[in-house]
Amino acid sequence: MVKQERAIRTRKAILAAAAKIFEERGYRAATISEILSAAGVTKGALYFHFSSKEELAQGILHEQDQWLPIPDRACKIQQIADTVLLHAYRLQHDPLVRAGVRLSLDQQAEEVDRRGPFTHWGDIIGDLLAKAQAQGEVLPHVSTPETADVLVGAFAGVQAMSQIMSDYQDLLARVSALLRHLLPSTVLPSVLAAVDITPGRAGIIATELRPSPENTANGRPTVRAD
Amino acid sequence: MVKQERAIRTRKAILAAAAKIFEERGYRAATISEILSAAGVTKGALYFHFSSKEELAQGILHEQDQWLPIPDRACKIQQIADTVLLHAYRLQHDPLVRAGVRLSLDQQAEEVDRRGPFTHWGDIIGDLLAKAQAQGEVLPHVSTPETADVLVGAFAGVQAMSQIMSDYQDLLARVSALLRHLLPSTVLPSVLAAVDITPGRAGIIATELRPSPENTANGRPTVRAD
Numbered sequence: 001m002v003k004q005e006r007a008i009r010t011r012k013a014i015l016a017a018a019a020k021i022f023e024e025r026g027y028r029a030a031t032i033s034e035i036l037s038a039a040g041v042t043k044g045a046l047y048f049h050f051s052s053k054e055e056l057a058q059g060i061l062h063e064q065d066q067w068l069p070i071p072d073r074a075c076k077i078q079q080i081a082d083t084v085l086l087h088a089y090r091l092q093h094d095p096l097v098r099a100g101v102r103l104s105l106d107q108q109a110e111e112v113d114r115r116g117p118f119t120h121w122g123d124i125i126g127d128l129l130a131k132a133q134a135q136g137e138v139l140p141h142v143s144t145p146e147t148a149d150v151l152v153g154a155f156a157g158v159q160a161m162s163q164i165m166s167d168y169q170d171l172l173a174r175v176s177a178l179l180r181h182l183l184p185s186t187v188l189p190s191v192l193a194a195v196d197i198t199p200g201r202a203g204i205i206a207t208e209l210r211p212s213p214e215n216t217a218n219g220r221p222t223v224r225a226d
Numbered sequence: 227m228v229k230q231e232r233a234i235r236t237r238k239a240i241l242a243a244a245a246k247i248f249e250e251r252g253y254r255a256a257t258i259s260e261i262l263s264a265a266g267v268t269k270g271a272l273y274f275h276f277s278s279k280e281e282l283a284q285g286i287l288h289e290q291d292q293w294l295p296i297p298d299r300a301c302k303i304q305q306i307a308d309t310v311l312l313h314a315y316r317l318q319h320d321p322l323v324r325a326g327v328r329l330s331l332d333q334q335a336e337e338v339d340r341r342g343p344f345t346h347w348g349d350i351i352g353d354l355l356a357k358a359q360a361q362g363e364v365l366p367h368v369s370t371p372e373t374a375d376v377l378v379g380a381f382a383g384v385q386a387m388s389q390i391m392s393d394y395q396d397l398l399a400r401v402s403a404l405l406r407h408l409l410p411s412t413v414l415p416s417v418l419a420a421v422d423i424t425p426g427r428a429g430i431i432a433t434e435l436r437p438s439p440e441n442t443a444n445g446r447p448t449v450r451a452d
Contacts (some may be wrong), residue, residue, distance in 0.1 A: 029255060104390075107252060107328055107332065114390050153387035153388070180411065
């Protein structure tokens with residue numbers, strides 16, 4: 001058990017170092033030896049967890065997907081808004097999530113499967129939208145996969161714009177505005193009236209889901225910069 | 227006059243070469259000498275037009291902004307839709323526009339002012355939205371700069387997703403879906419009913435605006451890949 005915890009900690013340290021180096025140097029220019037010295041682990045330890053630079057990138061992209069799942073909400077549209085707002089909050093606070101999003105937009109990361117995160121997020125939002133549709137929260141004409149794709153694509157751009165314009169300072173305001181602009185074409189007005197899509201909602205969810213010490217050892221940790 | 231035409235042609239060839247090299251190598255890794263040999267011009271000619279790699283990048287970003295202006299439409303929302311759809315069409319067909327959008331999302335292009343294109347597009351859309359508002363096409367609560375920012379940010383993400391998922395094959399469908407999802411929260415239903423935001427609209431506008439031989443020498447050419 002102690003051994004397993006140490007392995008998780010080492011894996012975490014390696015991913016955090018890779019995230020840092022990819023961000024500084026770009027994926028293509030980054031080298032394993034730079035990542036090694038940033039992580040402060042042995043070559044053997046790194047190759048035990050990841051056999052190549054590409055696997056490191058996939059590890060980061062995968063980590064981005066390990067969103068702390070939002071507890072089931074009675075209103076599925078609220079659950080979608082919470083999922084999106086929490087992802088924005090994690091982008092502001094978790095360097096590993098940030099690195100994942102940047103990697104998936106990195107033109108030079110050619111051998112990395114950058115479709116994965118888009119498909120994965122599309123599925124998550126699409127499934128929640130289908131549930132919202134089943135319980136009558138959605139307007140009749142809506143094609144849930146199409147709406148999910150629009151939301152995922154639009155989010156990717158809004159976060160990039162926020163990073164460029166304000167280094168993510170205005171991210172929650174921009175994501176809240178995006179939801180205010182997108183949801184009325186998809187959701188019943190009576191449902192809209194009852195959902196909270198304000199920027200402040202993100203912090204509330206993050207507090208609700210803050211990992212207990214127990215959670216941090218279960219392989220789905222919230223990684224922070226050291 | 228002939229001399230001026232030649233200078234414009236040389237500038238165009240240099241920008242096209244820079245666009246190609248930035249796309250292949252990423253901004254940071256690209257070198258002036260690679261751009262020189264791709265452009266097939268002398269060092270003197272290149273430095274006559276651009277004094278640094280950064281200036282080449284700014285030239286490409288600027289070119290992206292040189293959208294062929296959409297002729298005034300009676301309906302300003304149609305003019306916005308046409309502007310957005312034409313930009314999508316140019317992304318599919320003009321390597322220089324593509325390079326500009328990629329540069330503005332390139333994490334490694336640190337010394338390049340990547341805010342410029344976002345601000346510029348935000349102003350263009352914001353001005354058109356303000357005109358739409360003045361002639362009563364827009365819902366009462368709308369804040370035109372905020373809506374413009376949402377549209378510009380969302381477009382940036384939708385184009386990136388389209389490039390990653392289909393190498394721009396599905397771009398017009400995705401942009402049309404984005405407009406269908408965004409406009410209902412902004413535009414009066416009676417106006418919405420009269421605007422064309424179908425994917426096919428893009429080709430119609432492009433044909434309408436196709437530069438005549440006269441236009442191609444006036445410094446706002448449509449550059450194509452050779």
